[in-house]
Amino acid sequence: MNQILTVLAVLFTFPVAAQNPEKFSKEINEEGVALYHSEMTSWNGTDIFIENYKNRENIGGYFSYLDAGIPKCVFFSKNQKVIGTISFPANYNPKDAKIDLEERDFTQKETEYFTIRQNALKRIKNDTIFKVYKDTNLNIVPLIRNKVKKVYILTATSAGNTVIFGNDYLITFDNKDQVKNVEKLHNSMIVQKIHDEKTGHTISGMHSHVIENWQMITPTDICTLMLYQKFTEWKSYMTISKKFVSIWNSNNNLVIMKTENFKGMAENILKNKKDKPEPEKKDK
Template sequence: MNQILTVLAVLFTFPVTAQDPEKFSKEINEEGIALYHSEMTSWNGTDIFIEHYKNRENIGGYFSYLDEGIPKCIFFSKSQKVIGTISFPANYNPKDAKIDLMERNFTQQETEYFTIRQNALKRLKNDTIFKIYKGTNLNIVPLIRNKIKKVYVLTATSAGNTVIFGNDYLITFDKKDQVKNVEKLHNGMIVQKISDEKTGHTISGMHSHVIKNWQAITPTDICTLMLYQKFTSWESYITVSKKFVSIWNPNNKLMIMKTEDFKGMTEDIFKNKRDKPQTDKTYK
């Protein structure tokens, strides 16, 4: 692990052009951050709404979105009326959230989010591609960016000391908001412990990607890393595939390199480290 961190420290000093030869790196990172904002809004919004809204049987669901830069979590009834709007400042501090429990109709923007969410939910219930593992549930995250409508499905758990990657999906839509395609982003579910009995608190993590269309780090990976950073304090995270090595750090810096280039650079780094003369040390 110390060798991995040494490599990371060196790589993060390289120019961006050397770090990120693939044009999709920026888009993946931005998509992951957008997912994070949506999920963070939902995490906090759900806690606040449940605390203040007592008619639980009336709740039909929820979704989050940005309304002119303001993160909002919308709760709707089974009769498809908005029954709660939780708005947050940029820091997502629950103490500063605005709570509106007035019943109303969806806005036009909310209707678009609601429509793809419901169409995704219908597909989720009827498509065997989706799996639910014991002790987990699936979160539906609608996202509209640059007029492109998507729904990501992430696996969540309430278990402590655990971060889950994988068992995630991307649903895309046609111009009529009907499901066009459903695909897996990982081949399975990856469970990583925040603290290990033998080694103690982990400082980094790694998993591999084998699906042909998702060789680089996924937006869902980035979203998960950002959501759990306050619990893990991981210094970095790596995904590896035949084509790419992706390296993420908590400052939202993302590098995507061709695997062959990464191997060549690490070999050179370790070779130089071995060849460098060592100074004498005095131990007391």
């Protein structure tokens, strides 16, 4: 791990453009950030709504989206009416949130989010590709960007001291809001401890990608790293596959490079570090 951290430290001193020739890096990062904003809105919005709305049996579900740049978490009833809207400032401070519990119809934009969310939910209930593990649940995250409609499925955990990667899915839709494709983003569920009994508080982490279509870091990985950053305080994280190495840091810089190039660079960095003479110690 110390050798890996040395390589990471050196890599992030170089211009990102020099290490990231892959055209997909910007899009992956932006998609991950968009997912983060949606999930952060839902995290905080759910807490506020549950605290203020007493008729729990009337709740049918929720989703979050950006409305003219304002993060909103919308809760709807079982008869498909909006029963709560929690709006946030850019800092997501719950104290500054605006709470609207007036019942109303969906806006046109909200109808689009609601429709793909519900169609995704139907697919989840009827497709064996989706797995639910002990102490976890699946979060449905609808996302509409650049006129493309998607629903990401992330695994959340009720267990403490853990960060969950994997067991995540992507559902894409056609122009009639019908499911076009369903795919897994990771081959399995990866559980990483924030505090390890043997080594103490972890400072970084990594996992491997084996699915052919998802060799790079996924938007869900980036979303998870950003959501748990305040708990983990990880400075960097890496995903490795046979084709690519992806390196994310806490400033939300993302470097993606071919695995063969990364191995060569890592070997040179470690060799130079090993060959570099230690500074002479002066007698006091």
